Amino acid sequence: MDFENRPSPQLTPVAAVQFQEGIFLVLSRWTSLQMAVAEEWGGPTSRKKSEDLVVRIFSMFAQSKETLHVNDLEDFLDEFMVSNFSAELEDGSIEEVAEKLMIMHGECAEGNFSTINDLKATNLVSSSVSYRRQEVCGEEEDDIDSDVDSDSVVDGENDLLGKDSSDMAVDSFAQQTCMDQREMMVDEPVAGITTEDGWTVVSSRKRNGKKT
Structure with missing residues (x-):
C-alpha cells in the first residue's frame, strides 16, 4: 500500500488510546522482537526496551509535525533493533510491522477499531x-x-x-x-x-x- 504522500492524520483522545493498545498488540506478535526479548539480546533490560518501543512509536505519530512516511517508520524500527538488541533483521518483518502500524493508524483516525478488536479477540x-x-x-x-x-x-x-x-x-x-x-x-x-x-x-x- 502506498503511504508516500499521505499526511499523518490526528487522532481523537479515544482513538489515541486504542492506537497505543494496537501498537502493543502488533509488537507482541512480532516474532523477531519477542525472540530478542526472550533471549535477552539487549541484556537484562530487554523487556523494558520493548515496552519503551511502544511509547516511542506512538510518539512518532502523535508528535510528528511533518508527514510520517512508512519508510521513516521502517528506518526507525531497523535502527531500534540494531542499537538496542544488536539485531539486524533481514526477514522482511520490519517492513510488515511498519505497514500494519501505518494502516492501523489510518483506521483509528477514521474511528475504525476493527483491526485492533480482532487482535484483542485473538489474544x-x-x-x-x-x-x-x-x-x-x-x-x-x-x-x-x-x-x-x-x-x-x-x-x-x-x-x-x-x-x-x-x-x-x-x-x-x-x-x-x-x-x-x-x-x-x-x-x-x-x-x-x-x-x-x-x-x-x-x-x-x-x-x-x-x-x-
Whole structure:
C-alpha cells in the first residue's frame, strides 16, 4: 500500500488510546522482537526496551509535525533493533510491522477499531487455550498422585526403598508430561496467532552492526 504522500492524520483522545493498545498488540506478535526479548539480546533490560518501543512509536505519530512516511517508520524500527538488541533483521518483518502500524493508524483516525478488536479477540482465545492446558496438566498430576496412594494401600507395601523408588518414577513421569504440555502451550498459540492474523512466519538472526 502506498503511504508516500499521505499526511499523518490526528487522532481523537479515544482513538489515541486504542492506537497505543494496537501498537502493543502488533509488537507482541512480532516474532523477531519477542525472540530478542526472550533471549535477552539487549541484556537484562530487554523487556523494558520493548515496552519503551511502544511509547516511542506512538510518539512518532502523535508528535510528528511533518508527514510520517512508512519508510521513516521502517528506518526507525531497523535502527531500534540494531542499537538496542544488536539485531539486524533481514526477514522482511520490519517492513510488515511498519505497514500494519501505518494502516492501523489510518483506521483509528477514521474511528475504525476493527483491526485492533480482532487482535484483542485473538489474544483472549490464546489466553483461554493456555489456561485450559495448564488446568488439564494440573488435573493429570492430581490423578497420578491419587493412583499412587491407592496402589500403595492395596499392595500394603512395607519396603520403604521400593516405595520411594516407585513414587519417584511416577512423579518424574508426571512432571515430564506436564513440562512437555507446557512447552506445547508456549509454542502453539504463537503459531495460531500467526495463521489467524495472516502474518508471515519470520525468522531472525542476531548480528552486530547496522544494515547497509
